[in-house]
Structures are given as structure tokens and as C-alpha cells.
Amino acid sequence: MNDVALKPRLLRSFTKHHLPDEKRPLKNPLHLSRVISTVKTHRLLSENPASQSADQKHIDSWKSAVDAWVNRLLVLVSNKCWAGICLLGLTCQECSLERFLASYSDWFQKLLSHIQPPVESDFVKVASCAAISDLLTRLGGLPNVKKEGTSHASKVLQPILKLLSDDSSDAVSVSTSRMEILNLLWPVYDTYTC
Template sequence: MAGFEQSKNMYDVRLKPLMLRSLMRQYVPDEKHPLSLNSSCFELSKVVSIVQTHRLLSESYPQSMDVKLVHSWKSAVDDWVNRLLLLLSSDMSDKCWLGICLLGVTCQECSSDRFLSSYSVWLHKLLSHIQSPADSQLVKVASCTAISVLFTSNS
């Protein structure tokens, strides 16, 4: 709660790790929680809007920012990316689809350093879904779209 006491407004950098972790807890399922595709479309829109509006994946901060806060934000983004990779590995096509959609947004919103360090892993994960005969058409189409975003991203 100390982060809230010192924050200036909802765009304060100190709130970004808290907001990202809260979004994950509320809207991005893990391997234990089921997913309803009907509600996930609405939730996906909400998550994308919040991530983009508050630039939660940008990891851009002033030079004077506290090292602990920098680490906290990097750790929150690491957790976000790991959750998406977990979803991409799911046998459930709806979870996989959600992970792919959020990965496309992540490609657009993440820092250049994160993009460059993760590019190969993300590409291989997406390609595996296109090449797999077992994956649903929905997953294949989402993977093609995410690869397009990956190729055209300016991060």
C-alpha cells in the first residue's frame, strides 16, 4: 500500500507493477483456473485497454527511479510474459488463444530490450501452433496474426 500513498495519479510509474499484477490475478488465467471464451472476449478487451492506456509493459522509467521499483516492475513484466508462455503451452485451445492474443499486444507494448531478448522464443511458440495439425483453426489464425504483429513491431 505504500505505493498508493506516494503516487501522484493513475499514470504514476510506481503503480505500474501493482496494476500489472492485479490484472494478471483478475483476468489472465493460470493453468489451474478454467476459462470461459464468452467472458474472456470482454475481459481481453478490458486487459488490452488497461495495458495500453497505462503502458504497463513499457518498462520505461526516469533515471532517478528507485532501484527496488525498477526491479519490481521488471519482475511484474517477467511474470506477465511467463504467464503468457504458460497459456501458449496449454492443451486447452481457449487458453492458448487468449495467450496468443495477449502476446500480440505484448509485442507492441513491451520495451525494445524485452522484445529483442524474447523475439526468438515468441516466434517459435507461435510457429509451433501453426505447424501443429492438432491445434484448432482459431489458434492457428490467432498465431498468424500474432506473427504478423511480431514481424512488424517497432519495439
């Protein structure tokens, strides 16, 4: 699986056949688990060939495959698809440093819009909090952009406080969502306050 020519093909296949779209919603969350596992195991978003002798054509193909993946995810995020939001969080963790630095601010704004009340879906709310946590945690590990990370983290505070004080759902759902929000944002607190 270290073949630079194989990784873009596999990523394109997952983008085409396993990501939800307008015609094919996600029917089984286990499919999402398989995609996440494969992307992580084979480092399909890294755009970093193990061999320095990789052909430029294959490197460009890999970049193009990651572009297609990200573009599909951004459409899903815009459509408030919780699966796309989860995968954007994964992308924040797994993509190349260059891609992350070029894109994190736009990704943050898209995710932030999904935790600002009114939030229509608990799945979208929790997925967005998890993805923001992934994004801010990676930012916190990069000394050159930690200041921007702190600025972005401060923008999350008000929406999170509003979500935590929202009592429009039933008591069990509110309690569960509050705990999930707090648990998901704990790594961000550790990163930016220490």
C-alpha cells in the first residue's frame, strides 16, 4: 500500500462509491467506519509519497484525488450532512500540513456555522463539535499558527455556551448532547490553556 499510484485510485474509489451524495444518502454508519479506517490505515490523505523517487504524475494524481475528496466533503458540510462533517474532522487530522494550513480557516468557518443556534440536528451539532475539536487540536500542535488557533478557539466559546444552555429538546437528549459537547471540546481546552 505504499504505491503512490494506488493511493489516489483507492481514494477516488472511496469518494465515488462510499461517500454520501444527493442521490445516495449514508444508509449504514458502518460504511463510514470502513472509510475512516481505510483512510487512516493507508494514509490516503497525506499526499506524502514514502519514496522520494515518486513520479510527478502520480503525485499530481494524488493531489487531485484529495482535492476531489475535500470538494465532496465541503458539499456535504454545506448540506448539513453529519457524515461529511465527521469526515472533514478526519481530513483535518490526516491531510498534508500544506493543505491544512491553506484550508483550516475556511473549514473552521463552515463548521462554526453548524454549532450556532438554531441547530436543527443533534447529529450535526455533535459532529461539528468533534470536527472543530480535531481542527483546533491540530492547530494547537503547530507553533507557527497557535495564535490563530487561540483566536479560533475563542470564537467557539459563545456558540458552545448557547448550545449548552439550550433546553428546547427533551431532558435526556439535552443531557446527552451537553456531555458530548463537553467531552469533545476537552482536548481543545487542554491544548490552548496549558
